[in-house]
Amino acid sequence: MYTDLLLPTDGSPETAEVLDHALAIAGAHDATVHVLYVVDRRHHMAATEETKAEIRESLEEEAERATAEARSRIEAEGLTAVTVEREGVPHREIVAYADEHADIVVMGTHGKTGREQLVSLGSTTERVVERSDRPVLVVDIGDASP
Ligand code: ATP
Ligand code: MN
16 A cells, blocks of 8 residues: 655654654565655744855754664664655645655654744645645644644
């Protein structure tokens, strides 16, 4: 049923919890797990050239760390991992990548910003659920929504 699963990550520690679910599905289907980190262009759009380079560099380091961490867990399960870094607006890149390379998406209710006290779904997840044609499994992390 599933051959390619997409796990988008923003490097938040909760990714580990989301990965548990992703691995259960991927393991059952022997699916390849694609780990996608999007360097959020909005974080450095308004910055000066110098600051822009610094911000991008630190986001790229985070991308490297987050995807490598996920990769080792995926490979430890005997599954194939594909790690990808893209730059842009996260939900757009996630939807486009899923459209091209995945048949299911697994992601958390919240990410780095962690506004779980205020909103039941982070904006990236909300938009991916709305805009993607793929099934999206949303894993509730942190406090349950009100
Ligand atoms: P918000 O960004 O709306 O202020 P938030 O950060 O808590 O709130 P989201 O951004 O929706 O919530 O994060 C939820 C999930 O979306 C993350 O767990 C991750 O799977 C995915 N995601 C968010 N940002 C990125 C990113 N830059 N690259 C890849 N995946 C991302
Ligand atoms: Mn976010």
